[in-house]
Amino acid sequence: MERVMAKQEIEIKTQDGSARAGLFRPAATAKAGVILYMDVFGPRPALDQMAERLAGNGYAVLVPDLFYRNVPYGPFDPKTAFAEEKSKAGLSALSGGTTQDMTIRDGSAFLDALVAEGVAGPVGVVGYCMGGARALNAAATYPDRIVAAASFHGGNLASDAPDSPHRKAASIKARVYVGTSGIDRSFPPEQSARLAEALRVAEVDHVIENYVGMGHGWCVPDHSVYDAAGAERHWKRLITLFAESLG
Template sequence: MRRDLQIKTSDGTAKAALFHPGGAAATGNALRGVILYMDAMGPRASLSGMAQRLADSGYVVLLPDLFYRFGAYGPFTGASFGDDAARAQILTMLRETSQEMTRQDTAAFLDVFDAESVTGPVGVVGYCMGGARALTAAAAYADRIGAAASFHGGNLAGEAPDSPYLLADRIKGRVYIGVAEVDNSFPPEQSARLAEALRRGGVDHIIENYVGMAHGMAGRCPTTPSTTRPAPSGTGSGC
């Protein structure tokens, strides 16, 4: 069950969609919350489908628009990178939506779960740009976030001063990193740097390499690593 929201933040109002479980998944144990951090294409049908699948497993899932500061845009798909104007708009919004902005926004996102009477630790998951946001959130709100996952996240251990690996020692929850083998935004040296930071920080973590997969794999690959499937030619629906 989906409900559209307007979330007040320190910088304005973010659109978001909230997905509740239905049927048997809505009964029994206390509900847990998950924030799904979008990729650079923004909220769209494929991400809503991912959110609904999580909700059908018994979670309350929040899918916020991280680019809300720019007003109306899109809709975009993986194919939008082939259009010069769309690509320029996407990259501008990506560059100008900092980790710090999303970190601050996450406080308001967590308040949504309080209003929905969602109890216990919250999970965060992100795709592409959202992967870094998930790790940053897990560090910034370590007492609230019990698990974080990144799928083909870019620049998780880069040279920028806000790179998530620098915050690894603040993370208390469990961490999963799904890495596309063919991904210039997260090369092997960054993977090694992140692994070392998580190990030194005492973080319970897994970094899993999806052999033969390219950035954007999450929209097309199976849910377990594969050594037989070829790398997708495009960015996929989960980029």
């Protein structure tokens, strides 16, 4: 692991306002840029920890606040947020009110922010929970810039919705890795099969891997279903994807 510089707080101008983001860099020159698409609980120390680990592997990692249109909000405790009616309603309003199209539009500003910070060249994206679909949609929308895309416990990757990522498979040029929870109501087996077919027909270089026994959120250290062994397996897959695609 490389030495990592202190977190840099930046503001990214988008078409709809200004998004705060954390930027994590290795002390040496970054190999490439990575955008980490957050889960539903928003930017927080647990995601900073994950971004620092990626930065320690040589990447400049941007963690934007996808809910910036609704600040201030939270903070939310992933262990209890969906058990409390007030926080559950708040999370539903935030996620429902931040559409895929909004995040797709923001993607251009996120990519440009990396360039403005001196991180040029191909980019990788990774998303967790709601960020999984957004990472894949970003890869489909910016295929000349994003060369690797990963989703972990992402929901609705091949749903009936018009903005479902599987519908844009033909636009993806990136290598794709999808890590799924063993049992996940937000990404049931029929969606996994639909996504696999769409990616294969589109001739996308991809892997869909089922993490048997893992719950939705197993990768993120402050989730109640966090699994250390499963998380390490996820890190191995993610680092390998980026090493082979980004250097």
